Amino acid sequence: MNISFIGAGNVASSLGSLFTNAGHTVKYGTQNPNDSQLPVVDAISFGEVVCFAIPFSAMHDVLTANKEALKGKIVVDITNAINISDWSPLFLGEDSGGEQTARLLPESKVVKAFNTIFADVMKEDKQLFDGQKLTAFIASDDTEASATIKKLADDAGFNGFIVGGIKNSRNLEAIAQLNIAIAFGGGGTDAGFTYFQRKN
Template sequence: MNISFIGAGNVASNLGNLFTNAGHSVQFGTHNPKDNQLSVAEVISFGEVICFAIPFSAMDAVLTENRENLKGKIVVDIANAIHLSDWSPVFLGEDSGGEQTARLLPESKVVKAFNTIFADAMKAEKQFNGQKLTAFIASDDQEAALVVKNLSDEAGFNGFVVGGIKNARHLEAMAHLNIAVALSGGGTDAGFIYVQNKN
């Protein structure tokens, strides 16, 4: 697949490398492209799946500006609502960034995913005690959710679809917990592993 990233930070570059290693074509887009980067408009045109790995505070403007070009695309919202100065949470009440993205892009296939995984844990063949991290996925579009699940599995995670986009608020709360543990000394080479007993 052609996979685009809006943003070129650690999450975008590390996750992008995993997708590239899995055989996908990956491009990065920024507002001020350099080296091999594309413009935001160019990278949206390139991708079948568009991953947003930019600060939450920038999401509204970027999504609104590119709403038309994102129609029909699978849009993966990776952002977490945090204050960049200290990583503390921005509380959204009975709402989530994923739901906000879905409201802004009613004609796109919005998926919340990868926001519970630190960039440091997005490394090839990374395992924790022999187990893969869980990539939690929330979307109202079942087909798009399955596409992202497959991408997650190919990237070396265990993709797990948790239901509709409303569950993005739970995934974002998990990310806040992950960050709190990291800031208390746990570090960022960490993540969640969900285990089900299906017997």
């Protein structure tokens, strides 16, 4: 599958490497591309799946500017609403970044995913904890897009877990904020969440 990342920071490069190792083709788009990157619009054109790993504060303008190019695409929102200066949460009330992305892109297939996983554990040698895979929670109103991203999560070495509609972005973003709070409280970023579900 052709996968694009808008952004080329730690999350994009780490998750992108996992996708590449799983046999997918990954390209990166940035506002000021270097030799190995593409302009944003070209990266969007390339990707069947377009993952946004940029600061939350930039999402509105970037999505609005590229709304037409993103029509029909699976758009994965990996962002979290935080203050970049100190990683403190931006409280969105009864809303979420994922829902905002979905409203801005009504003709795209918006998925919230991977935002609960630190870049530090998006590494092949750090994904297992006592033999257990980290959970990649997935929220979307599009069931086919959810299934596609679950497969990508599984391909990348996580346990993809679909939690329902895009409204559940609120819960996923809260999980991410908890993860950050634990990390900054001394827990560090070599950590993550695993969801256990008894099947019988």
